[in-house]
Amino acid sequence: MSEKEKKVRELSAEEVLQKFDKESDKRELTGVWGKIISSICILFALFQLYTATFGVLDAHLQRAIHLAFGFLLIFLLYPSRHSWSRSKMHPFDAFLALLSAGTAMYLVVNYQELVLRAGMNTETDFIVGLIGTIMVFEAARRVVGWPMIIVAFCFMLYAFLGPYVPGILAHRGVGVQEMFDHLFFTTEGIFGTPMGVSSTFIYLFILFGAYLETTGLGKFFIDIANAIAGWAAGGPAKVAVLSSGLMGTVSGSSVGNVAGTGAFTIPMMKKLGYRPAFAGAVEAAASTGGQLMPPVMGAAAFLMAEFVGVPYFDVVKAAVIPAMLYYIGVWLGVHYEAKKFGLKGTPRDQLPKFKTLFLEKGHLAIPLIVIVYLLVSGYTPMRAALAAIVLTIVCACLRKSTRIGFKQIVQGLIDGSKGVLGVLIACATAGIIIGVVTKTGVGLKIATALLDLAGGNLLPAMFFTMITSLILGMGVPTTANYVITSTIAAPALVQMNVPVLAAHMFAFYFGIVADVTPPVALAAYAGAGIAGANPMRTGVIAAKLAIAAFIVPYIFVLAPELLMINATPFTICYSAFTAIVGMWGASMAMIGFCNNLLNIPQRILFLVGGICMIIPGVFTDGIGVALIAVAYVWQRMNKVKGAIQQDGEDL
Template sequence: MQPETLAPTPARLGGFDYLIGAIAIGLTLFQIWHGLVAELSAPVFLPIHLSWVLVLIFLVNPILARTAPPSLYLMGRMVDFICAAVSAWLGFRLSNFDYNDLSFLFDGLGSIDLYAGSVLIVLLLEATRRTVGWVMSAIAILFLAYAMLGDVLPNDFASKGFDLQEIIRFHVFSTNGVFGAPLAIAAGVVFVFVLFGALLQVTGAGQFFIDCAFAIAGRYRGGPAKASVLASAALGSISGSAIANTVTTGALTIPMMKKLGYKPEQAAGIEAAASTGGQIMPPVMGAGAFVMAQFTGLPYAEILLVSIAPAILYFFCTLLYVHLMACKLGLKGMDNVQKLAVVVKQGWHYLLPLIMITTLLLMSYSPVLVGLAGCLAIIIATYSRRATWVPFSVILAGLREGALMILPISAACATAGLVVGVVGQTGIGLQFTQALLAWSGGYLWGAFILVSLAAIVLGMGLPVTAAYIVLSVMAVPALNEFGLPILTAHLIVFWLSQTSNVTPPIALAAFAGAGIAGASPMKSAVQAFKLAFGFFLIPLMMAYSGLLWRADDSAWQFALAIAATIGLIIAFACGIEGRLFKRLGVLPRGLLLAIVALMLIEHPLVRLGGLALLLAIIMWDKKRAVTADNS
């Protein structure tokens, strides 16, 4: 599987670097022009965007590695250029299709258009294989096969079988498949925020947030690890990719963690878990949150607001694990940590773009315009102080990186659109909902376990956004049947889908961290999965408490939900790790795990009793630790 990474470096691109750079910058300028000036219709804009993406994918990701024999490699590059040329022609053909002539709905597509649609799907699946991995393409092929052969399956799984004409017409020449909502969101909103993240990195603004994190947490026990969590919370929310965040912040934090005393696998796992958490941290929350806004029909500002408290709790969970790990290893903080006031004084102007986009998103301005305004604000902030000026070539590099970083996202979203389209065309989603209700025995906790298992399985091969899209169209209706509100169900699925970056045996963010740490990829993935267990604990509390603030909730209900979630996190982490202030025996660990169960019971007195028991255990262990230190 090829991981979703930062854009390829010039060294990887070889002699085609200038060509690819020009095409990538051209894509970025086209996106900006469309967002600010043109506002092309979807049937025109999306085929152009996708064909541009496909051209870049076939040029950047050759079919054969450079280690292949020269003659074979040259033949492979010829195939790549043919695929790129055909992709460009497909973009022209599909963007000029006459949708006003409705005859194609009654008489069928012409032979050229039928050929064009078929070739587009084949090239899209190959491009997805090259950028995301074969699993995503295989899932799409499986769903397409179901759409075509559903009439020969047993009755429990059967559907109407659709011929090639119906498949192509539905999935290419409509807004239900390839050019459906997932690609529309990736090509519109997600692109501009990925560009925003790229500009943050190349201008030095990203380094400012890392420096702030070290200034805040560096001097405390396990300082570099805690700084990694804070930096990833800030950068991951706007970088658009957990893997990109792992690579950029991990290049600094992982060596420091190793130097302080963390094992390589622990350092890689901490960075991967923290970077993955950035995808659920407002204000941007990665690509999936914008897809959620489209699927739920709710304003993005509402999703942003209800997500703040759960996101902070996730990072509290990760920080707690990091602290317990540092205590077990006997680690100390860093020396010579720069003061926060000094860091802020040097780069306070980089905070303004982030404050601006957060404010504008909360005011429900168009996300595309907000993202473009943020990109402009980053450039203005960079040139507002002489000390942070960068050459214009750096800005061009940011435009290039933004385009190359969107390639796996757009390819995955277009392919996920095929899955969503098949679900709508065949009605398999209703069958899945009925099966999930039956297998769960009618219990919400049973459905939660099944959805979690499905998320883990999907996470072994799909990037976050694609896993969320596939899981949401299948599982959200079932969760709604248990009485969960639409936003709660989507956020649960969204959180569970994040595990795709830290789930063994294919945990791409953990593998990226392992490469920097020089650690075992699988051991790093196990560490990351443990550190990211908040992705399971907090969605549980979304389902079983008022953790997601709603207008009809009282402040007391919300406060109790927050307190219960904090109690659950502390009890679970300390019970599993066997440590509070000192190592715990079997009895206190058993009590802590019992408190976890109490926090899941939706009764205020039960939860208050559990919190009181937790507080008593904490005070007892604190007194035990003080006594041991004084003796």
């Protein structure tokens, strides 16, 4: 690869990030302003590390200072208008940075007085709360984008217009001052649970991820994936699946993952002979799955533990088998696509050697192993992340080729503080939604409406919850995605005696898979941008590859043992095995190939048989085995064998 080709490809990835990921479209400042922003980032990181080491402050204080730092950095880094320069500071943004941070620090400075007044807020309090809430909306617009703003704004309108809403959703209404006091001066609004998790666990894990990236772990993941799977049929596509899954363990963004690993894997796939749309779709599906991959799950795992009220490790444990099934489904889809079109792997002599890679850079993965061990051993996520950050720096210094100096350590603090901004402001905006829900009871009302629509039956209720989660999840970051779907959609399933963790995981899955579900499939559109493919076609293919994400949630609601809830080792293994066989059948149906091309009846047999295998129960498993066996024998008898020529249009 020439330096010129590499530069063009990196530029393409950067353009894709700026187009599809609002969080990446920020100023890159030098000179005085660059030093000021770097200093704020370092102070932010030191504050978080200090409180993680010596104990967090009172909830409102910790969260207010966290938001104040976030406000400063967001308004300084993200311009008000798209047309404004990314290399110069605008005075208006500097003014808003100070104004917004001042509203958060008002809570810190007047904390004792506010506590003594115990909710008896003054006119000044109301003005500060109003301005602070408006600043949250404006900051979210810059970093997260309009979808999140529209959802939060609709909830605000609902709070004020409650008496005029017809039917079951009507309520007495909330006064303007009452609403803003509730949102800004309690821990049930902007400074609620999401902000609490952001100001403790999430920041540390993002800082951990920043240091892992600094040490070169991302490139190591791609090289390892190449060494393991690059030689197989459709090698580069399998590399994309494997490397994106590995990156997903610490990544917090589907689009960011597409741009990060896709800049390498998509051109490799196209060079091998994959259609551009399929190459983009593979990376989009694999990167989206990273948000479902423990231990971080796009930072949603920490929120889920708080919302459900279970230990963090229980959430991680529950997510393991569904995430495996998801990636197995994508891997099988890639495999049969390669078989269908006769796509070979990369010659072994052009691939890195696994043993060499492991000896040279294997030590970089030690912090990941240690953090999992600490979490299993009962350490809090905060302590585990803190230890992992220190260990990452120490491990990088074990070999000269990966050693990082003081300058890179400081840069890691800066990158971590910048990296948390999207999650931070999404959590603050999600707090507005939660504040309205707690004030109006709309979550229970929507759940009741969904149950009435479903006639009290579980499967229709699951279907309507799926549609609601897909709509609410469109264009929304992972953490906010979970907060919205768990608040609005999950209660319907909880009312039908579905285990709380299963209900929340169900809503979360479909909120995440919105990233590859047309028409608003941001991850698929990002992949299409790098691949130079039709975005809608890429989205359709990505949704087909992600078929597991549309099936598995239904299964773990019907069979919670897939989430390791009230399960024995035998039931876990049996359910996982039958689900994998089912994914095999469904993947062949989606691609239309096994050993030969499949006709329509054969695809239907494989699909129905696969779904029957995934559905828990000996009877359905028996039907599934029979249907898959019939389809398999039938296609083996076909006279037309082998690969076909690509026409560029097949979906």
